[in-house]
Amino acid sequence: MPSTDEIYERYLARAIREMNTLGDEIAGCSRVHHPSLAPVLGSGHPLADVMLLKYRAQSPEIQEGVAFFGRAGAAVLKSVKRLGIDPLVIYGTNCVKCADAEPDEAAAACPLWLLREIAITEPKIIVAMGDEVVETLNELKIPLAQPIDGSREGEIQRLTPTIDALVVPDLDACLNDEESKRRFWQAFRALGPRYDALPPY
Secondary structure, three states: OOOHHHHHHHHHHHHHHHHHHHHHHHHOOOOOOOOOOOOOEOEEOOOOOEEEEEEEOOHHHHHHOEOOOOHHHHHHHHHHHHOOOOHHHEEEEEEEOOOOOOHHHHHHHHHHHHHHHHHHHOOOEEEEEOHHHHHHHHHOOOOOOOOOOOOOEOOEEEOOOOOEEEEEOOHHHHOOOHHHHHHHHHHHOOHHHHHHOOOOO
């Protein structure tokens, strides 16, 4: 009989394989028209408890091809450390992967990749950063999902029987204004108690 650790290692190995396959598919996206603008891939633990979700990548992320690279990543790292959450249990990604694709085309195609990311990662909590993210999540066909309310910032909501959602303001839009930063933090800090309540497995 395999031990709990052995079972977890098998799940982790499978998640790594599936995430690598997904990353290869995203990297080969034909909707990106300029060779210097590669699609932006998610980053973090492939079986993360917490998924951080922005709508679209910013310039530093586009340049590096990695979600949450730059100011957004630094701000999140500081915030999760304040909450006592290990950054190694987090996965960050964007709804739209293609940096220069037509907005309507990207909005139609990229969420299908996000759906696979959620299925692979199986997070306990998704932090939805902004109205466009909430709209995308509500339009995804996540099994057993119910709509989340974008007006309920800072409240833990049930997305599916196994995934909660926390709505916070758009992180990228908050970085240049102190009042907006405070609003983000007020909503984001609800993640701490919810994370502390997760079962130890």
